[in-house]
Amino acid sequence: MATWNLTNMRKHVLICNGSTCMRKGGEEVTQAIRNEITERDLDAYVHTTRTRCNGRCKDGCVVVVYPEADWYFEMDEHRAKEMVAAHLENNQPIKEWIAYERSEEGMQLLNGRFKGTEKGEKK
Template sequence: MTTWNLEGMKKHVLMCNGSSCMRKGGEEVTVAIRDEIKTLGLDEHVHTSRTRCNGRCKDACVVVVYPEGAWYEGMTPDKARLMVQSHLRDNVPLQDSLVYQFEEGQLARTSHTEAIKGIQKNKDEKKESVKL
């Protein structure tokens, strides 16, 4: 197995390769992202990782970019290449596919998304929120 030296990385791209995303072109999206990163010479500053299910199967194919915490839905190879150009190279998130992003230290749904909200993780309304 490879062990990468991650010093100097500015972005980390998590590409869902869970079963729902793979059925909707996850492999092709993964290849397109990695190919565009290489084409644009961003290898030294962008690390990519394949993941298993990211828990947003209805949004397949899902791609997440950190440190921004930008969650993208419905990624295709063409959208993936645009995301690399816009977000990874130019630091401008691809708004039409953005479902979540960090705002004030926590993930927030974008206002324009039509993606389903999903199941609430904290079902007990009385629980205190935890400061991290």
């Protein structure tokens, strides 16, 4: 197992690899993001992690960028590459593709996305 030196890390990207997102291209999105990070020589500054379900299956494939806490929706290979260039390299999030972003009050729903079920609520 590797133990990465994260002292230079500026961004952490969580890529949903839950079953719904995988059916919606999660593997291809994961590889596109990682390849674009490498091509742009951002490996020392951006760390990626595959996750299981992030609970936003209707928004799949979901990618979350920290420290901003921007939740990207409907990611595909093309969007993934553009997101790396804009957000990870140039610190310019693509607002039109963000379902949730952090605000002073907490997370804010954007772009007319489906709010979803409250955590703890019986379905």
